[in-house]
Amino acid sequence: MTVTDLNVDDMMTPYPNKVLKNRKKHIVAKTDGAASCPQIEANTRTVPGIISQRGCCYAGCKGVVVGPIKDMITITHGPIGCGYYSWGTRRNKARADDRTPPEHIFSAMCFSTDMQESDIVFGGEKKLAKMIDEVVEIFHPRAINICSTCPIGLIGDDLGAVSKAAEEKHGIPIIHYNCEGYKGVSQSAGHHIANNQIMEKMVGTGTDGPAGDRVINILGEYNIGGDGWEIERILEDIGYTVNSILTGDSAYANIKNLHSANLNLVQCHRSINYIAEMMETKYGIPWLKVNFIGVEATIATLRDVAQCFGDEDLIAQTEVVIERELAAITPELERYRSICKGKTAFTFVGGSRSHHYQYLLKDLGMEVVVAGYEFAHRDDYEGRDVIPTIKSDADSKNIPELHLEADPDMYEEPNLHLNMSKEKYDELVEAGHFATYDGMYPDMVDGGVMIDDPNHYETEELIEIFHPDLIFSGIRDKYISHKMGVPSKQLHSYDYSGPYAGFRGSIIFAKDVANALSTPAWQMITPPWDKTETEGGD
Numbered sequence: 001m002t003v004t005d006l007n008v009d010d011m012m013t014p015y016p017n018k019v020l021k022n023r024k025k026h027i028v029a030k031t032d033g034a035a036s037c038p039q040i041e042a043n044t045r046t047v048p049g050i051i052s053q054r055g056c057c058y059a060g061c062k063g064v065v066v067g068p069i070k071d072m073i074t075i076t077h078g079p080i081g082c083g084y085y086s087w088g089t090r091r092n093k094a095r096a097d098d099r100t101p102p103e104h105i106f107s108a109m110c111f112s113t114d115m116q117e118s119d120i121v122f123g124g125e126k127k128l129a130k131m132i133d134e135v136v137e138i139f140h141p142r143a144i145n146i147c148s149t150c151p152i153g154l155i156g157d158d159l160g161a162v163s164k165a166a167e168e169k170h171g172i173p174i175i176h177y178n179c180e181g182y183k184g185v186s187q188s189a190g191h192h193i194a195n196n197q198i199m200e201k202m203v204g205t206g207t208d209g210p211a212g213d214r215v216i217n218i219l220g221e222y223n224i225g226g227d228g229w230e231i232e233r234i235l236e237d238i239g240y241t242v243n244s245i246l247t248g249d250s251a252y253a254n255i256k257n258l259h260s261a262n263l264n265l266v267q268c269h270r271s272i273n274y275i276a277e278m279m280e281t282k283y284g285i286p287w288l289k290v291n292f293i294g295v296e297a298t299i300a301t302l303r304d305v306a307q308c309f310g311d312e313d314l315i316a317q318t319e320v321v322i323e324r325e326l327a328a329i330t331p332e333l334e335r336y337r338s339i340c341k342g343k344t345a346f347t348f349v350g351g352s353r354s355h356h357y358q359y360l361l362k363d364l365g366m367e368v369v370v371a372g373y374e375f376a377h378r379d380d381y382e383g384r385d386v387i388p389t390i391k392s393d394a395d396s397k398n399i400p401e402l403h404l405e406a407d408p409d410m411y412e413e414p415n416l417h418l419n420m421s422k423e424k425y426d427e428l429v430e431a432g433h434f435a436t437y438d439g440m441y442p443d444m445v446d447g448g449v450m451i452d453d454p455n456h457y458e459t460e461e462l463i464e465i466f467h468p469d470l471i472f473s474g475i476r477d478k479y480i481s482h483k484m485g486v487p488s489k490q491l492h493s494y495d496y497s498g499p500y501a502g503f504r505g506s507i508i509f510a511k512d513v514a515n516a517l518s519t520p521a522w523q524m525i526t527p528p529w530d531k532t533e534t535e536g537g538d
């Protein structure tokens, strides 16, 4: 069956009518290379009863955005399971540096109030206050995060009051997040809550940020498997000063100085676009959507960034670094490419990578025939023009918008932060420099399918219809494909591998993909449903 023959009705026959009607809106095929993306339903509630692969609001706030801040202690206020299951699984790496000595790195630890039945009945505020006292006494952190879980919202513990009292007592910032798991429709609400608090309580409070006119922040890069370090290596080689990567290997000590940057680069647009937009409003700092996944994408990104600064030295040095890095990786990449070429993939990740990895797979000669997102919004599929402001998030029903005033000491026309004329800046905007990598649809192959919030059943159906050679997903769906005899690679945690970003990362990725595609194991297994009685099995 070819991809263009996909008949969604056939695929979804077991559904009752109402469910069919709902799910059909979440799937879009690109046919005849159509330039404009059909509307896709996204960021809406999963049909109750369907086994979705989404996570919760707490996962998006604690697990994704604030958990990786290495010099803060992040307390999970709730029963132990939430803290335990979000402990160390994301592989966001951290290390000591000039500002953060090893004894100040807490991101690999798990802190939880371990709420018991009696705490739920009588309230957990005292327990939380006591825990803050304990962690301050034992670890002396610079600042503390408190993330709430579902039961906390239901019993009504006042985290704001506890944090305020503890701040006065201990003299350090204590930031609370009302990110109860049930809020919103997915992780996405948690990203937004985390962004708001970081913006309100941390950004702009520091006075010791890096000086210079080539200072950048990288937003939406979480250092999974060391990705952030590879990106930082390249950028510093070219001559930029990286103030902070949010939030991979980041520190409170640097986040408070986020406003010292001339430019914000946004790698994951889903989880941290809010901070980029809010910083533009408050400080006039421009932001650029980038992609460091893929060799060609990394090159294009580096050139875009240099163009933003418009500095001849930077532009020249960018080319020197590109040439040197390409020379170092090309022979090995070619070897893996010869194995991967012509193969197809199904990517299913959160809200950003199914798009970004298409560039790296293209470098290897592979095509993505099905791309799914757990919790993306319409703009992640269709492009930012579709829903131009953060106000239109379905999330915002749960999340009060921050009303930011422009800071008169900092706010300038965005061009001035880049030491560039307004005309030149407008020219770059016009040329699309602020819209590259916007929306997945333009990068889909003809006949390819985008699907929002796919469930276990639909994943199986799509594998049977498209027969992809490789599936990129997460731990929840990895074994679905294994059972069907199709190899898979985790794109959330990279299994135990990485980094995959930048130049050096592309080689590691290519090697992992070539290994997965060429292992003979997949031809040797017979799935249980194809086994005859005599072949055994239970």
Ligand code: CFM
Pocket: 060, 064, 090, 187, 220, 222, 224, 268, 269, 270, 271, 349, 350, 351, 352, 353, 354, 491, 492, 493
């Ligand atoms: Fe952004 Fe992410 Fe992603 Fe995401 Fe995530 Fe992740 Fe992801 Mo897993 S922040 S949206 S909430 S790129 S943890 S590092 S891999 S689902 S596609």
